[in-house]
Amino acid sequence: MTVTFFLVRHAAHNNVGSFLAGRATGITLGEAGRAQARALAERMQRENVDAVFTSPRERTRETAHAITSLSRLQEPKVADELDEVDFGEWSGKSFAVLEADPLWRRWNSIRSLARTPGGETMLDVQSRVVRLVEGLASGNSGRRLALVTHSDVIKAAVSHVLGLPIDAWPRFEIAPASVTTFVIGDWGAKLMTLNEMIFEPTS
Template sequence: MLMLSSSREPPLTCFHLIRHGMHGEYGRLLSGRAGMSPLTARGRVQAAGVAAWRGLHAIDAIHASPRRRTVETASIIAQALGLEVVIAPDLDEVDFGSWNGRSFPELEQDPRWRDWNRSRSTSATPGGETMGGAVARTVRHLETVARENTGATILCVTHCDIIRGTIAHYLGLSLDNLLRFEVDPGSISTILLGSAGGSVTRLNEVPA
């Protein structure tokens, strides 16, 4: 990827946002902050695929949400790259409150769940956090790291909705548009941050 910038401006900080690999609850439960299932064999292959991705150049640090599935994904990548995993609480999954750990068929019977998926910008989770709050803490983490590590390349292992919300933020999209694009397990999305703001340069690339 070729990046051109003025010599008078500080270099951009690159963030590769990685969705964790598949785990035992994938597709069945809204794991949220309750999920404790390890990665499946497929999920471990997805993590290894990220580590071997040809676009992964000179990673300076690996940050991960504290959930088991993200830490395990990050650890597989870190071992291959000879790095340590830094746990970053601001990259944590959305706190879904009483929805954490519920099955999707059960959630579909709850009108609040349908409202949440129609209007992420205004709906709230029952006893958890708003989508806007989750995005705000993630953006805070990225922008703090960017200020303190100008020109670095940071790999962040986090969750589907966190990546969707962060991408929407930097594209200037309403959070109501989150379900209009996919973020697959083991995928890579890239954001460049600098003094002029952020730009999205990659979305949902799955290493071959």
């Protein structure tokens, strides 16, 4: 038997792309993000999802709640393994400020050998999300599970499924409110869709 996983990136918060939200508190969906979450919930209704798991961040919980409400599922279950990368001292800083930090530039050039200041490595992130997926796969045969999380967490999971090095993260995009699907069975894992977008990106 197989388990189907829908890895959902949360809908957009205000000023997405201008600062590193990380694990900073109080970052919720903006008006555009709420519209994305509603459209995403309608999209996920077609998938007959059995349960929804979410990162503890506000923006992911709001996105997950939109899915469960429309599909009349139980409330999303919070899973710390789906949390955003622990960016430590970088959380909440603008990208303009971060670009002046040599450690930030190293993080974005060779993540396999870099650690965020006071935080974690991408290999740490990959380890925790893979641990969650493997645990869910072993006890949910035949089920379809949505995991609402963050871009880098999804990239870490996809890299694992495809056997890519963790430094392959810039080679593919994970957009806000996008869906990436893979299936796990006794035979292994297979990626079915990547970065399926509900909305086309705007310039």
